Amino acid sequence: MNATVTAGERGRSASAADDVRAVLLAGGEGRRMGRLVSGRPKPLIPFGGTSRLIDFSLDNARRSGFSEVLLLSQYEEQHLMDDLHRVWNSSQGFRVHFGPYDDAYRRLPAGALPERLPERSGPRERGTADALIHKAAHVFGGPPSEILILHADHVYHFDYQDMVREHRRSRAALTLAYQRIQRRYVHLFGMVEFDARGNLTNFVEKPAEPTSDLVSAAFCVFDTACLQRYLEQLDGTDWQHDISRDVIPAMLAGGERIRGHLVRGHWEDIGTVDRYLRAQLALLADTPPLPLGHMPLTIRPDVPRRFTRTAANIRASIVPSDVRNAGVVERCVVFPGVRIGQEAMVHDSVLLPGAEVPAGARISASIVMENGSVQPAEPDRPADAVRARIAQEEERAR
Structure with a gap:
């Protein structure tokens, strides 16, 4: 930990x-x-x-x-x-x-x-x-x-x-x-x-x-x-x-x-897939509501993580040191053991431990599961609860 x-x-x-x-x-x-x-x-x-x-x-x-x-x-x-x-x-x-x-x-x-x-x-x-x-x-x-x-x-x-x-x-x-x-x-x-x-x-x-x-x-x-x-x-x-x-x-x-x-x-x-995704993407803000150092380290604690702003086809993402990336990753939360194939593009998504993204794949606003399947995050209805959290953070900042 x-x-x-x-x-x-x-x-x-x-x-x-x-x-x-x-x-x-x-x-x-x-x-x-x-x-x-x-x-x-x-x-x-x-x-x-x-x-x-x-x-x-x-x-x-x-x-x-x-x-x-x-x-x-x-x-x-x-x-x-x-x-x-x-x-x-x-x-x-x-x-x-x-x-x-x-x-x-x-x-x-x-x-x-x-x-x-x-x-x-x-x-x-x-x-x-x-x-x-x-x-x-x-x-x-x-x-x-x-x-x-x-x-x-x-x-x-x-x-x-x-x-x-x-x-x-x-x-x-x-x-x-x-x-x-x-x-x-x-x-x-x-x-x-x-x-x-x-x-x-x-x-x-x-x-x-x-x-x-x-x-x-x-x-x-x-x-x-x-x-x-x-x-x-x-x-x-x-x-x-x-x-x-x-x-x-x-x-x-x-x-x-x-x-x-x-x-x-x-x-x-965290009650829905949409809130699950959006809550994690909020961690990628310039001033995250929950800094990386304040989160418990219980999944593969031996693997270092860091927020990468721009480096080797990875932009504005939380990535582990063992990620293998042959594609492009933007605004993503990436867990240890992830592999991203040649010319794949992943945006605004969460890649769970050990997930593999095939070459040439195009993934956006989704969760890539451990077995490689993709679950899109449909917006909550009738109201987007995450907007409430964004508003909440704005309220505190005033």
Whole structure:
């Protein structure tokens, strides 16, 4: 990994992470990601030439002083856990905990993986809140004083320490991350409103008529006892089994104190192929929203990467040192092991690890898969969510 935690950083973060359980929600099927989820769970989709989607939240947690993150998964669980065990559990000081399956990994010798996992018990989760209920012994056991909720498809560079400290100082039931964007794009996100004292007064998922220019960034810190109480109240009722659509509105209606934490840096929720492509092409700007050095290095960490402005038929692209290019590459994110054939031209695209582009090919605005197949990125409908992110960056720059 390219990000390290110094002894001083560990000392500063110890009190903030102490007694907090970091829970990473990774149960989504990712159907809107098309062929990108063929043969792999959504959290393991490569991103930025360096990482997988799930690595951003894990790297943030590690740098924030957490020694462990609890994974709540559902689809292709063993594939996901085997991969995370190899990448994240091989070094001391940080690991991913696999809940009911963790013993199957802990008892193995270093580098080994279980042949098969215990049979999954209980019904499938129907939403993010279900995941907390079905694995309550691992989420709430201890018990921790707070629960930090993270997501497996968010791309950002963030230190959770200040957010946790603010949560504790305010004695809030919940502190949620939020950002300010142009109001015309708020309908694509969860809208939030606060009073003059900074307390949440309104939370609406994808509002038809926005009344605020603030949106939820989805990661948040709950008081453990309060979260448990509302999950118990909602379980068995006619609800959507979701944190954003059920738990937070119920807490708000119940008069709980809910605070906000402003996220000033870049944050991206990757939900469609179009947003996946555009979010990576944004990394090629003169001033990228997420610098290359801020991205976790988990895919072939032995291969150096750099942003190349102009050199040997490569222009304005992130490229690894092992790329073999006999064509022209412009405004692309290129992963290790890529081969580009004679007189091929690739523009505004992402080339996944080991992808081969045949001689003479013409590829634009697409993802070149590991097996060489090409997936064009159709614009999102009815609205292009990436425009909201561009507007968001412009708003911050003012």
